[in-house]
Amino acid sequence: MVTRINNLINKINSRWGRSALLLLVLSSTLGACRKEVKPERLTSYYGRSYTEIFEAFWNGMNTNYMFWDVETVNWDNMYKTYKPRFEYLDQTKNDPQNPQRAVQFLVDMTKDLADSHLSLSFNGLTDYMISGYPVTGTNVFNPSAIRHQLRxxxxxxxxxxxxxxxxxxxxxxxxxxxxxxxxGTVWRINMGIIPRNNKNILYLEYKDFELQSQYYAVNTTANPVKPVLDNFFRYTKDPSIDGxxxxxxxxxxxxxxxxxxxxxxxVTSPVHVTxxxxRNGNGRLDYTPWVKGYVHPQQGSTDFKKxxxxxxxxxxxxxxxMTSMSIKAIWPNAKLVGEHTWGGTGQIPSSDVKYMGGQFVAANFVQVYCAxxxxxxxxxxxxxxxxxxxDIQIAYxxxxxxxNIDVQLEKGLEVVTK
Structure with missing residues (x-):
């Protein structure tokens, strides 16, 4: 169980494009001088004691976390419960187990938070307990990944x-x-035609969403991605394609x-899909108005009606x-086939400093990565x-x-050829 949890955490965080940040060790933190914080958005919160680490973390989450409007965790109760525990760590500051205890407290405070992109990165490897299971030898805690594993x-x-x-x-x-x-992992895209029930079904699969920026625009491998996608787009206009x-x-x-x-x-005209x-302030519920998101037609596009x-x-x-819900918005008759999805729809901005919410560092003790x-x-x-x-649930x-029978694909073919 422990090994599987650690492996899953590592996979989730590497694939979500996390960039590691070298944090100062706790001993350096406790002796560091307080620095000035930029007024526009707080991305770093400083502290020289365990109590100040707690305050930095709690306030950082209070200010930067995106999902307080739907969150079931009572963040004010977390303050009342855990501040005395961090204060006790300062009273026993010579105990070598204190850094480990501080990590466990932060884990306990965040283990039920809704943001599926949320992860805490600690300095060095650490151990902690989740629902009775020990998690060892990792410096990253991703609550969502562990919840999925334990389920x-x-x-x-x-x-x-x-x-x-x-x-x-x-x-x-x-x-x-x-x-x-x-x-450094190998990325692959697969495309082709599946003949079924006297119909030709276009099929596309790829490892992750870096189609345009990495693999279409820049690709020098023996099997480039660009020709595959160009042919895919050509097939979407081919009258012989039935779905x-x-x-x-x-x-x-x-x-x-x-x-x-x-x-x-x-599509040939913009479609509202999301x-x-x-955030627009430091208050817990300071949000901007909702903005409609659209899929915009590209050069040479046509309306796909299959x-x-x-x-x-x-x-x-x-x-x-996001792509699944967009497809359902554009084509209401489109069907999702398979299993319940993960539940991580928050977005990570490419340049977080432009936003009031998102990732931050708390007292140089923990880096918080969140939507x-x-x-x-x-x-x-x-x-x-x-x-x-x-719409149609079927397990792998x-x-x-x-x-050599993929039952989920078989069900998809049954649905698309009706």
């Missing part, structure tokens, strides 16, 4: 399903492109501009969920920590896949 959610659909079984046993005119992700399956299973999200890049090729807002199915699962996160933009669908439904429910079948 017994299935692990990821293996890449062999996408890269071997589907191209070999389902696709005709199969095309594959590769690239190298920022974390589309977009496979977002296990896709952890990525770049928001990919929404226009991908779906903007399939609503977003940010049936659409999106395959999703418990590990479809962030941009996968800086709250997102809801066109009907103002919030999916954070809830996820999207598929590990037994059937050994016979």
């Amino acid at each position: 017994g959610d299935e692990l990821y659909v293996p890449r062999s399903t996408f890269d071997v079984i589907i191209p070999k046993y389902y696709l005709t005119k199969a095309e594959m492109g590769t690239g190298t992700a920022n974390d 589309l399956i977009l496979d977002l299973r296990g896709n952890p999200g990525g770049s928001v501009p990919d929404l226009d890049f991908l779906l903007g090729r399939l 609503n977003t807002r940010t 049936p659409i199915v999106v395959l999703v699962d418990k590990n479809s996160v962030s941009m996968s969920e 800086g933009v709250e997102l809801r669908d066109v009907n103002m439904v919030c999916y954070e920590n809830k996820g999207l429910t598929p 079948d590990t037994t059937a896949i050994k016979r």
